[in-house]
Amino acid sequence: MADFSPPKKHAAGGDVAHATARLIEEHRAALTGHCYRMLGSAAEADDAVQETMVRAWRSLDQFEGRAALRTWLYRIATHVCLDALNERSRRARPMELGPPNALEGPLTTLPSYRWVEPIPDVRAVPADADPAELVALRQSIRLAFVAALQHLPPRQRAVLLLMEVLGWPAAEVAETLDTSVASVNSALQRARATLATRDLTDARAPLSDAQSVLVDRYVDAFERYDVTALTALLHEEATLSMPPYALWLRGHEPIRGWLLGPGAGCRGSRLVPTAACGSPAFGQYRPPGEPGGPHRPWALIVLELSGTRIAALNSFLDTEALFPRFGLPPELPPEPQGSAPEPQQGGAPERQGG
Template sequence: MSEIAVDVAGDGGARQGGAPGELADRLEAHRAELTGYCYRMLGSAFEAEDAVQETMVRAWRSYARFEGRSSLRSWLYRIATNVCLDLLKGSRRRARPMDLASPSSVDTPVGNGLPEATWIGPVPDGRVLAEAADPAEAAVARESIRLAFVSALQRLAPRQRAVLILREVLSWSASEVAELLGSSVAAVNSALQRARATLAVDEAPAAPPLDDAQQALLKRYVDAFERFDMEALTALLHEDSTLSMPPYALWLRGREDIVRWMRGPGRGCEGSHLVPLTANGRPAFGQYRAGGEPWAIQVIETAGGRITALQSFLDTERLFPLFGLPMRWPDPSGGGSGEPVPGS
């Protein structure tokens, strides 16, 4: 039984006209793109999945009143937008550590972790990127889930955020967005203009799909990190590279400080094993410390043949299951069988 059918079982939703299984399949076909939309709106993979599930349940329950006045996809986006706008009422915006304070020094105490609701969180590509036949559309989709872009979106008022995503990322027309929001075309265009002005400083060229050189860079990074070879790691980092570690506010800028951190407070990462992933349209890794302890989801940014950002998210209890990773790795050195041990 589908997730939708499970959630509405017993509440009368299945009594709507038509075949319940067919309707559930039609709704489920839109889950990935709706999750991507809600993730951009909310900045949290967990909130996005909750919002999409609420969208699906509302659609299931009210399908008899839909009457096909618009496409099913447009109708679902209207419901998802309303769910997100409701969730954003009164909430503080999520951010990255570098959005909140100046860079720290290596000697700065780590301090206490801040609540999960403070941070933009990572998301697996497969949860939010629907298949796109057009390579250009796929590139736009990857860029629009980049952590820096999602963080910038959070600076916009919620309705401006929806307008910009629908117009710039999903390529909806102004009239389509106006209909969805119950607004006018002029109001939509005005909101888009204001949103573009706010985000202008955050625009960046689209990153191409990983080529051989980038793959080689990542292979060298894994080798240097797992051997804990700081000289090799230094050679891979851009001089202005950053290191961040939510839920902690502390973050570092500059390869010298990053390497000093790794040799000091970060020494516990020696002996780690990295499992390749993709997150936020970027290469990523699940990091297990020596002994198989899950430690972080690393999201890597690269440019010009160097690593420009190491973004480590330490909420392993929630994030490792999200990325399909086991809660223990038997051989962090990468030797032996390499078979994961399922978490309890």
């Protein structure tokens, strides 16, 4: 990453320079959320924010104060993201790349740059947001919404995010993108039309008290590995996916078959709660291969909810990158003897899964 340090030309005003640097840094979470929505990748969002801050620092003399500092930074970040999007293909979710897989099919691994990645809420939502803004910003980083955004051409994506998420007027967006108000409004209409073809109802709904209870029931059932109870919590069209594998499953019976067969190696796992993409999430730690050993990272599970059922189980297996980003521990200490859950009946794992 680039070095974010004051350039020499500001050395004489060291106190002012450092105060300005701190002021810019205060907007990191807001900028990270914006870049994540644009790029669909937490790692790329971090890089884009760092580049934004470098560009902002180098052009600080050009900041005339006509707009708020955060607005100025959003403008720079938008152009950083547009530059990045010119150099790569769109990210997706397994469900967008083909029909559901059969349990006996091969496990195909795709590179990390193909997938929409999860992001920690704390790194993408500014701490100074008011309650209503907080709800809206969390909804705007939901996996389904971010994945839908990837279907928009980059400039349409920027227009929609600046106007629909950040609430900018068309004239300000036009100035940012060096285009006309008419072009901005046209791009917004086309972006809305594209998103209207996708069901984003659940992605735009805040979590309810009943869904909090649902999440608690999921944790209890998963840690007991009660597959019957787990399946009962799922929507009838629920999906299971595990990037970087292209495999995904839909419906009770295929998911139940996975949990009792290839995924049965997850029996005895422990879950550590976190928050990802505005949704309930957990670091999953699988049991040790030897008695008395620690539980090891296996997946970051992000739940998507629909009403009082779980609509999607998203298990991201790149724990080496994800667990440090989410502040999850590298392992969990052994449980006290006799505290492990009673095993449920199921087939032996033939492939890795969870």
